[in-house]
Amino acid sequence: MRTMVWFRSDLRVGDNDAVWHARQRSDDGVVGVFTICPDQWREHDWGPMKADFIRRCLLELRASLVELNVPLKIVVTPRFEGVPGALLALATELGIDELHMGREYEVNERKRDQWVADAFGDADIAVHRHTNKVLYEPGQIRTKEDKWYSVFTPFKKRLYARWDEETPEVLPAPPPCDAMVCEADPIPEPGEWKTWGFDFAPEHATRPDLWPGGEAHATERFEHFLEAGIRGYKDRRDSPAINGTSSLSPYLTMGCIGPRQIVHACLDQNRHDFWKGNAGITHYVSEIIWREFYQHLLVGFPRVCKNRNFNTEYDGFEWNNNDEHFAAWCEGRTGVSIVDAAMRQLNTTGWMHNRCRMIVAMFLTKNLLLDWRLGERYFMQKLVDGDLGSNNGGWQWSSSTGTDAAPYFRVYNPISQSERHDPEGDYIRTYVPELAELDAKQIHDPHARTGGLFASDLYPEPIVDLKGTRERAIEAFKRYRELGEVRVI
Numbered sequence: 001m002r003t004m005v006w007f008r009s010d011l012r013v014g015d016n017d018a019v020w021h022a023r024q025r026s027d028d029g030v031v032g033v034f035t036i037c038p039d040q041w042r043e044h045d046w047g048p049m050k051a052d053f054i055r056r057c058l059l060e061l062r063a064s065l066v067e068l069n070v071p072l073k074i075v076v077t078p079r080f081e082g083v084p085g086a087l088l089a090l091a092t093e094l095g096i097d098e099l100h101m102g103r104e105y106e107v108n109e110r111k112r113d114q115w116v117a118d119a120f121g122d123a124d125i126a127v128h129r130h131t132n133k134v135l136y137e138p139g140q141i142r143t144k145e146d147k148w149y150s151v152f153t154p155f156k157k158r159l160y161a162r163w164d165e166e167t168p169e170v171l172p173a174p175p176p177c178d179a180m181v182c183e184a185d186p187i188p189e190p191g192e193w194k195t196w197g198f199d200f201a202p203e204h205a206t207r208p209d210l211w212p213g214g215e216a217h218a219t220e221r222f223e224h225f226l227e228a229g230i231r232g233y234k235d236r237r238d239s240p241a242i243n244g245t246s247s248l249s250p251y252l253t254m255g256c257i258g259p260r261q262i263v264h265a266c267l268d269q270n271r272h273d274f275w276k277g278n279a280g281i282t283h284y285v286s287e288i289i290w291r292e293f294y295q296h297l298l299v300g301f302p303r304v305c306k307n308r309n310f311n312t313e314y315d316g317f318e319w320n321n322n323d324e325h326f327a328a329w330c331e332g333r334t335g336v337s338i339v340d341a342a343m344r345q346l347n348t349t350g351w352m353h354n355r356c357r358m359i360v361a362m363f364l365t366k367n368l369l370l371d372w373r374l375g376e377r378y379f380m381q382k383l384v385d386g387d388l389g390s391n392n393g394g395w396q397w398s399s400s401t402g403t404d405a406a407p408y409f410r411v412y413n414p415i416s417q418s419e420r421h422d423p424e425g426d427y428i429r430t431y432v433p434e435l436a437e438l439d440a441k442q443i444h445d446p447h448a449r450t451g452g453l454f455a456s457d458l459y460p461e462p463i464v465d466l467k468g469t470r471e472r473a474i475e476a477f478k479r480y481r482e483l484g485e486v487r488v489i
């Protein structure tokens, strides 16, 4: 038996069900394959930051697989439609008997996987799908009425109970194969990625210094956090000026580390208790479950993959159109210092602190009253950890159109948020150097707090009045809800 592992967002060999089972069932070699679909990826708004990270992860994966005598083949086909034919041709050429893959949950990805399963089925090659990306398959955590959860806390409670009933196992890396079936392919060079529309030139700041690729690095990052960061996580996680979070999101998004590994390691340090014990650990595990929740929603409520509001009640809501405001937001020149710092962090590092993601998302959708889809798209183009489930979930939460969303009348004031979470202004100083000389009070609202002395050619005046736009947003939502059609989800 010769097997093939199709890697996707599970770029690791440890705790990878597809790798493990492909190896277990094979006595005549295992082949790995990764498919690059540049046009489709760009259509999904993946940018150079994410693509370059994937390239680095592939280099590491290829090396780890060579140690196991598993060659990694690379298939390039512009769109998902080309995948079944290209994979089947490779499998036929290499005499493959079985295909193993971890499941993905976005609508287009599920369609692609079904096409592949059909094509392989027609060719009498068995296809085995595995759980690699989540703790439980979407659909396995359901309400008493056998419905999908749309609220986080009961979902989490049910998941924790299920864990006690049926704990998912962590699998080790498999033993090496006796011999390589064929040569591994080279990982395409940056020049080739450029022809596909992903330019990794320094001005696009894809930051290999911040985000080294691969499983070994992800493990090291997690172990360091477990040792030095997790116990203080609850107290430090909301301060963007410090490294208070694990910064594992790109590694979870591309599967260099999996959620089972993380939850088991956390529980081992907390007497296997989800609820009590160290608050840093219980909080951290809860954040991993937010990610899980958003993956489950992709299957339970597939409209979120199709640019639709989760809460269809808002389908007729009219957002503003204002290209200048949107451009100022993207470029970090809104004149609201915490918003500008956060957007510049995103633009220069490919990552943004969670607290700041919520602040800029509320600012865009409430103060500017711009459509959450604009923000979601821009984030996806820039983020190294861009993930449809979490990104969409975060945006719809912030714009009050999502599951378990912030109620429309709770609108963050970015200045109070800044004073509370960046009290010394250190985060702002890092990303908005033109404000570096201001003191810890002035920096949160530069123009108002320097008595107008601060030159607006050095730093812009706020593009909107925060108080007035907050009231306008609440009024718009209220009016819409009173007059608009209210549908039951």
Ligand SMILES: Cc1cc2nc3c(=O)[nH]c(=O)nc-3n(C[C@H](O)[C@H](O)[C@H](O)COP(=O)(O)OP(=O)(O)OC[C@H]3O[C@@H](n4cnc5c(N)ncnc54)[C@H](O)[C@@H]3O)c2cc1C
Pocket: 237, 245, 246, 247, 248, 249, 250, 252, 253, 287, 288, 290, 291, 292, 294, 352, 353, 354, 355, 357, 358, 361, 379, 383, 385, 386, 387, 388, 390, 391, 392, 393, 394, 395, 398
């Ligand atoms: C508007 C908006 C957009 C977002 N877009 C993304 C995205 O594209 N990709 C992404 O991975 N996360 C996204 N998030 C969630 C969150 O901001 C990031 O996961 C987190 O900031 C990553 O940093 P970390 O790894 O240090 O997190 P930690 O605080 O160390 O948390 C550990 C892990 O838990 C998960 N997690 C933490 N918070 C959340 C959350 N609120 N929702 C879902 N998962 C969470 C992530 O996988 C994270 O790596 C978004 C949040 C908002 C508000």
